[in-house]
Structure formats: C-alpha cells, structure tokens
Amino acid sequence: MARRKALVVYGGMELHTPRQGAETVRHILEEHDFAVEVTDDYDALGAEDVGTNALVVPVITDGELEKDRMANLIAAVQAGTGLAGYHMGLATSFRSSVPFRYAASCYWVSHPGNIITYTVDVTRPDHPIMAGIESFEHTSEQYYLNYDPAVEVLATTTFSGEFHPWRKDVVMPVVFTTTHGQGRVFYSSLGHTADELDLPEVRAILTRGLLWAARAL
Numbered sequence: 084m085a086r087r088k089a090l091v092v093y094g095g096m097e098l099h100t101p102r103q104g105a106e107t108v109r110h111i112l113e114e115h116d117f118a119v120e121v122t123d124d125y126d127a128l129g130a131e132d133v134g135t136n137a138l139v140v141p142v143i144t145d146g147e148l149e150k151d152r153m154a155n156l157i158a159a160v161q162a163g164t165g166l167a168g169y170h171m172g173l174a175t176s177f178r179s180s181v182p183f184r185y186a187a188s189c190y191w192v193s194h195p196g197n198i199i200t201y202t203v204d205v206t207r208p209d210h211p212i213m214a215g216i217e218s219f220e221h222t223s224e225q226y227y228l229n230y231d232p233a234v235e236v237l238a239t240t241t242f243s244g245e246f247h248p249w250r251k252d253v254v255m256p257v258v259f260t261t262t263h264g265q266g267r268v269f270y271s272s273l274g275h276t277a278d279e280l281d282l283p284e285v286r287a288i289l290t291r292g293l294l295w296a297a298r299a300l
Contacts, residue, residue, distance in 0.1 A: 088117065088135060090120050090122075090128065091119060091140045092142065094144070095143050100277040104169070109121050115290075126148070134163075137165060139156070139167075141172045143172060143175075144171045145175055153182055160268075165266055166263065166268045168269075169270070169272070169273060170271070174228060188231035188261050190230070191226055195242065195247040198223060198224060199223075199246075202219070203284070205218050211295065212258065212292050223274075226272035227250065233261055235260045239256055260292070271289055
C-alpha cells in the first residue's frame with residue numbers, strides 16, 4: 084500500500100524553536116507510516132504538486148508566500164489536503180494573506196501575562212482527538228485568538244482578567260477542528276516551544292489532530 088505524504092515547513096521566530104518543532108511533527112507522522120518532507124523553503128507550500136500531500140503543517144511565525152503559490156496551497160486544501168498547526172503555526176503564519184487566514188480559521192492577537200499557568204478545559208471528551216484526556220493545567224502562553232465561528236471547539240481556556248481586566252472570564256478555544264472546502268483543518272494553541280510538545284496531553288492532542296486532518300488514502 085502507498086504511504087501518505089506530508090509536508091512540514093518551518094521558519095520564523097527562533098524563540099518558537101520551529102526546526103525542533105518540525106522534527107517533532109516529522110517523528111509523530113513517521114511513527115504512523117507517513118513519508119514526510121521537512122524543509123525551511125516556504126515555496127514548497129505552493130509547489131505545483133503540493134496537493135499530492137495528505138497533510139501540510141506550517142510551523143511558521145509570520146512569513147510571506149507569493150500570491151500564485153498561496154493560491155496553489157489553498158486550492159490543494161480545498162481539494163482535500165489536510166492543514167494542521169500548533170501554537171504559532173496557522174495562528175501567526177502568513178499574517179498578510181487573506182486566503183490563508185480564511186483557511187487557518189484563527190489569528191493570534193495577544194498572550195496576556197506571557198508565560199503563565201492556566202487551565203485547559205476539555206469540552207468535547209467524546210471527540211476522538213480528546214478521548215481519555217481530562218482538563219489539565221498548562222504553563223505557557225495563553226493565546227488570545229480571533230477565530231472563525233464555524234470551528235468545532237474541542238478544548239477551551241478562560242481568561243482570569245489578572246493581566247487584561249477588560250477580558251475577564253472570556254472563554255477562548257485552545258483546540259479546534261474545521262474544514263476548508265474538502266480539506267480538514269486542525270489547530271491547537273499549545274506548544275510555545277518544541278519541548279512542550281513532549282508533555283503527554285499536548286503530544287496526544289497534536290498526534291491525534293495531525294492524523295485527523297490528514298486526507299485518507
């Protein structure tokens with residue numbers, strides 16, 4: 084049987100340890116029999132054959148992709164290639180691209196208090212991505228997002244108002260899924276640095292999310 088292909092592209096702010104994060108994603112996918120390409124060449128996301136990938140994973144802070152190449156990427160997702168990301172990936176990738184923002188379904192705007200301890204509340208324990216995972220405490224950036232109301236929220240966090248009182252008691256998605264055309268989209272805001280991806284709950288959510296988003300054979 085043919086192996087599914089995945090493309091992982093990394094870059095941007097080194098504080099997010101993108102190369103190490105991309106390697107973690109590679110290891111997860113290779114453990115599930117994907118043929119994985121990892122590169123720091125953003126143009127790979129917009130290659131003519133990008134749609135042959137079952138999954139694309141940008142591990143990118145900001146960045147730019149030429150308009151025609153972005154059109155290739157979006158067309159591939161709409162035709163069924165999965166799109167997945169964690170933390171900066173999707174939420175901050177290609178900030179200036181409206182088509183990418185539409186597909187990504189979220190946009191990072193703040194992390195009040197920077198590195199803090201907050202609660203991740205599992206809201207859909209019946210979903211396969213969250214099965215068996217209970218609400219847990221996490222120490223990292225608590226992402227405040229602008230997000231598409233069409234997403235299916237699987238886990239949330241609630242802002243205490245300690246740092247931004249005007250956002251006290253706001254409930255924000257941490258993990259969600261959606262679709263863009265025929266493509267499945269997965270996002271988790273967990274994983275400010277690659278070492279966080281080794282935490283059991285974070286690793287389980289990321290692994291299941293990547294597999295959920297990937298196009299079936």
